[in-house]
Amino acid sequence: MESLAIPVADGTLHALRFGDGPRVVLAAHGITASAMSFRSVARHLPPDWSLVALDLRGRGGSSDMPGPYGMTAHAADLAAAAVYLGAPVVLTGQSMGAYAALRAAVARPELFSRVVLVDGGLPLPVPEGMDPDEVLRLTVGPAIARLSETYADVDAYLDFFRAHPALGGEWNEDMAAYVRYDAVGEPGAVRSRTDGGAVRADGRDLITHAGSFGDDLVRNQVPTTLLHAPRGMFGQEPGLLPQPLVDHWVARSPALTAELVAGTNHYTILMTDRPAALIAARLTA
Incomplete structure (x- = not known):
């Protein structure tokens, strides 16, 4: 693993490069995550491939990079990274990163040979007239609250994640590396x-x-x-993308195919070996 500085329109983004193969996967992480969330997938790539995962604006090594934020801004950063890395590349994104990846593919299709969306990228139904801030609180409120909390040391921060209902039962060293990378102070x-x-x-x-x-x-x-999980952010059913929603958009999207990854939730689909190996296989097929 090595650190990269990726030039974008108004500065540089930090990225992690896993492997040194000439064929490149470019990856975008979830809303509170970082480049380190792709460590499991990178370990399963063939030796002639490498994976470059961005720390998106406001996260990881790019935490000091200012806005604009939003999917159009992140998509522009992904396009700039693809050019820098030598397009065309394979593009992937998980959760929020899937939306940014989809937008990048639509805006600059010549830069990407294929896209793999991991449990994200489909429009989520929002109740009409509901306050966006309330929707945000109900969906990722606990994750946002964590960002303002402090811990005695890195071990205490690890313990917090280890107790998460979607992670604890399948805790592994990739998850621990992800938490250590996120910890500062x-x-x-x-x-x-x-x-x-x-x-x-x-x-x-x-x-x-x-x-x-x-x-x-x-x-x-x-x-x-699209690879999607049957369980959601707290390890519960249904998943973030219920099957009727997936079927709806597969029928309307000529370029889209979908595959349910059994036995996974929103996080373990990316950060445990069996589904990570499947993701790597779809990326390099």
Whole structure:
């Protein structure tokens, strides 16, 4: 693994490169996550491949990178990274990163040979007239609250994640590496380095412009595979993308195919070996 500085329109983004193969996968993470969330997938790539995972604006090593935020801004950053890495590349994104990846593929299809969306990218139904901030609180409120909390040390921060209902039963070293990468601060004040303002801005964008991702799915011409989990962010059924929603958009999106990854939730689909190996296989097929 090595660190990269990726030039974008108004500065540089930090990225992690896993492997040194000439064939490249470019990856975008979830709303409170970081580049390290793709460590499991990268370990399962063939030796002639490498995976470059961005720390999106406000996260990880790019936590000091200012806005604009939102999926259009992240998509522009992904396009700039693809050019820098030598397009065309394979593109993937998980959760929020899937929406950014889809938008990048629609805006700059010549830069991407295929797209793999991991438990994200489909418009989520938003109740009419509901306050976007309330929707945000109900969906990712606990994750946002974590960003303002502090912990005695990195071990205490690890314990917090280990107790998460979607993670604890399948805890592994990749998850531990992800938490250590996210932790900053002195003993007694260890915290996440994700910027809460960036998370709120991106969350509002996903909610208030939900319909635009349906337009993206219909317009998209890059071959795209959606891998989705049957369980959600707290390990519960249904998943973030229920099967009727998936079927609806597969029928309306000529470039989209979908595959349910049994036995996974919103996080374990990316960060445990069996589904990570499947993702790697679909990326490099």
